[in-house]
Amino acid sequence: xxxxxxxxxxxxxxxxxxxxxxxxxxxxxxxxxxxxxxxxxxxxxxxxxxxxxxxxxxxxxxxxxxxxxxxxxxxxxxxxxxxxxxxxxxxxxxxxxxxxxxxxxxxxxxxxxxxxxxxxxxxxxxxxxxxxxxxxxxxxxxxxxxxxxxxxxxxxxxxxxxxxxxxxxxxxxxxxxxxxxxxxxxxxxxxxxxxxxxxxxxxxxxxxxxxxxxxxxxxxxxxxxxxxxxx
Amino acid sequence: xxxxxxxxxxxxxxxxxxxxxxxxxxxxxxxxxxxxxxxxxxxxxxxxxxxxxxxxxxxxxxxxxxxxxxxxxxxxxxxxxxxxxxxxxxxxxxxxxxxxxxxxxxxxxxxxxxxxxxxxxxxxxxxxxxxxxxxxxxxxxxxxxxxxxxxxxxxxxxxxxxxxxxxxxxxxxxxxxxxxxxxxxxxxxxxxxxxxxxxxxxxxxxxxxxxxxxxxxxxxxxxxxxxxxxxxxxxxxxxxxxxxxxxxxxxxxxxxxxxxxxxxxxxxxxxxxxxx
Amino acid sequence: xxxxxxxxxxxxxxxxxxxxxxxxxxxxxxxxxxxxxxxxxxxx
Numbered sequence: 001x002x003x004x005x006x007x008x009x010x011x012x013x014x015x016x017x018x019x020x021x022x023x024x025x026x027x028x029x030x031x032x033x034x035x036x037x038x039x040x041x042x043x044x045x046x047x048x049x050x051x052x053x054x055x056x057x058x059x060x061x062x063x064x065x066x067x068x069x070x071x072x073x074x075x076x077x078x079x080x081x082x083x084x085x086x087x088x089x090x091x092x093x094x095x096x097x098x099x100x101x102x103x104x105x106x107x108x109x110x111x112x113x114x115x116x117x118x119x120x121x122x123x124x125x126x127x128x129x130x131x132x133x134x135x136x137x138x139x140x141x142x143x144x145x146x147x148x149x150x151x152x153x154x155x156x157x158x159x160x161x162x163x164x165x166x167x168x169x170x171x172x173x174x175x176x177x178x179x180x181x182x183x184x185x186x187x188x189x190x191x192x193x194x195x196x197x198x199x200x201x202x203x204x205x206x207x208x209x210x211x212x213x214x215x216x217x218x219x220x221x222x223x224x225x226x227x228x229x230x231x
Numbered sequence: 232x233x234x235x236x237x238x239x240x241x242x243x244x245x246x247x248x249x250x251x252x253x254x255x256x257x258x259x260x261x262x263x264x265x266x267x268x269x270x271x272x273x274x275x276x277x278x279x280x281x282x283x284x285x286x287x288x289x290x291x292x293x294x295x296x297x298x299x300x301x302x303x304x305x306x307x308x309x310x311x312x313x314x315x316x317x318x319x320x321x322x323x324x325x326x327x328x329x330x331x332x333x334x335x336x337x338x339x340x341x342x343x344x345x346x347x348x349x350x351x352x353x354x355x356x357x358x359x360x361x362x363x364x365x366x367x368x369x370x371x372x373x374x375x376x377x378x379x380x381x382x383x384x385x386x387x388x389x390x391x392x393x394x395x396x397x398x399x400x401x402x403x404x405x406x407x408x409x410x411x412x413x414x415x416x417x418x419x420x421x422x423x424x425x426x427x428x429x430x431x432x433x434x435x436x437x438x439x440x441x442x443x444x445x446x447x448x449x450x451x452x453x454x455x456x457x458x459x460x461x462x463x464x465x466x467x468x469x470x471x472x473x474x475x476x477x478x479x480x481x482x483x484x485x486x487x488x489x490x491x492x493x494x495x496x497x498x499x500x501x502x503x504x505x506x507x
Numbered sequence: 508x509x510x511x512x513x514x515x516x517x518x519x520x521x522x523x524x525x526x527x528x529x530x531x532x533x534x535x536x537x538x539x540x541x542x543x544x545x546x547x548x549x550x551x
Contacts, residue, residue: 160396160409170395177389178420181427208427223412226333268535304509307516314520339549353527357520364516368509464524471531478538481546
């Protein structure tokens with residue numbers, strides 16, 4: 001299973017290296033979203049009671065994770081559009097590849113892409129929104145756990161949403177409601193990590209993300225068996 | 232999937248002596264199914280539901296007096312609470328149907344899951360609507376970010392997604408299997424969403440949007456009446472919706488069979504014989 | 508007090524149910540006609 005995981009992941013990443021869709025299309029999209037947030041939410045709006053902080057900066061954690069989520073949707077949709085076009089999932093199954101390996105491999109490939117996206121968007125967010133950093137460890141842990149959560153759950157639901165004709169309009173509808181708790185947890189944990197907000201137990205929320213990841217690790221591996229049976 | 236099960240149909244649709252409008256059945260002993268989805272069972276359920284719902288209207292709107300603190304707005308609870316019950320029951324049945332379908336491949340349970348899912352989405356919409364309309368007079372706002380309302384909204388969208396997957400253009404069994412997986416996981420998701428939102432809102436000054444209303448006496452009776460009526464309604468809707476789904480499936484199978492037959496006939500007409 | 512909300516709520520729910528039920532019944536009739544009698548119902 002681990003070998004299959006590696007094979008799948010490497011295959012997907014090689015395709016990405018060749019086509020560079022993430023770097024050329026999805027990343028710019030993510031940055032654009034960040035900028036659009038700035039346009040939609042005026043940087044001049046100040047937090048009532050704290051004239052030094054703009055609303056934009058205050059809600060930066062949420063905006064960052066929204067931008068990441070939206071970008072992740074595209075990456076996830078694409079991960080399965082690749083297979084759909086050539087009926088590859090069928091071929092994979094017949095080649096005897098472990099379904100759990102397919103699941104993990106695809107998730108891993110998306111995770112790598114997502115980490116790259118987060119790095120760039122994170123840098124962009126710091127520049128555009130101007131946020132401080134109080135707890136780098138919590139931030140790092142949050143990023144890792146949130147990435148796992150998004151990719152593990154996202155891979156499962158993106159697989160469910162992928163039709164024959166690589167239609168990816170259903171992916172957001174299936175993936176986003178499921179990831180609502182992840183958005184919540186990641187945003188709050190990041191809030192605590194950046195602003196050291198005393199009202200927010202950042203580490204507890206990070207634990208929620210850990211639980212979520214583990215849950216979908218199990219569910220995904222279980223579900224991919226029946227999911228890949230195409231007969 | 233056995234076709235032999237369809238050879239005779241006496242139990243289900245016997246219309247007895249009841250005059251059924253639009254019924255095209257003959258009066259021979261082995262009555263073939265009528266050209267609609269009604270039956271003895273649905274007649275009874277339908278009447279019961281109608282009576283119950285009318286009574287609910289009467290009691291809810293007229294007979295039962297207004298509740299003290301909320302005046303008449305509490306009357307919406309006679310709708311809001313039963314629709315919540317139906318929603319969860321419906322989605323639970325989708326879960327059950329999905330599980331059984333995955334284990335046994337039974338078309339029956341797949342269609343039950345789908346029919347129940349659709350009704351669940353409908354009633355979930357009712358929950359949100361009645362909840363918002365109750366909320367405005369009670370708390371002053373249509374929307375509150377409390378765990379129940381928020382998770383209901385997410386639930387609503389999730390199961391709309393479930394219905395969308397049921398309509399994907401895929402081979403039927405692939406589609407059903409995907410929908411089944413989704414039907415199971417979505418139900419579990421509800422708990423995740425609920426608890427995370429609950430925890431989230433718990434951090435803020437106890438915005439306990441509980442039901443502060445004391446429900447007793449006449450109100451309690453009306454509530455139970457409403458609950459019973461809506462449950463019967465759910466059963467009635469489920470049976471009809473299931474039958475429609477069954478018919479649709481049969482119709483598709485027939486269409487497919489016809490297409491295959493035509494193709495074979497075509498290849499038979501060709502000069503060079505084909506090995507099929 | 509607040510009767511508008513109550514009426515709106517009841518109207519949405521009861522109206523919605525009626526519309527949905529009518530639609531399902533209509534579909535039932537339409538499909539029943541297209542399917543031969545022996546295949547119309549599921550039997551246990």
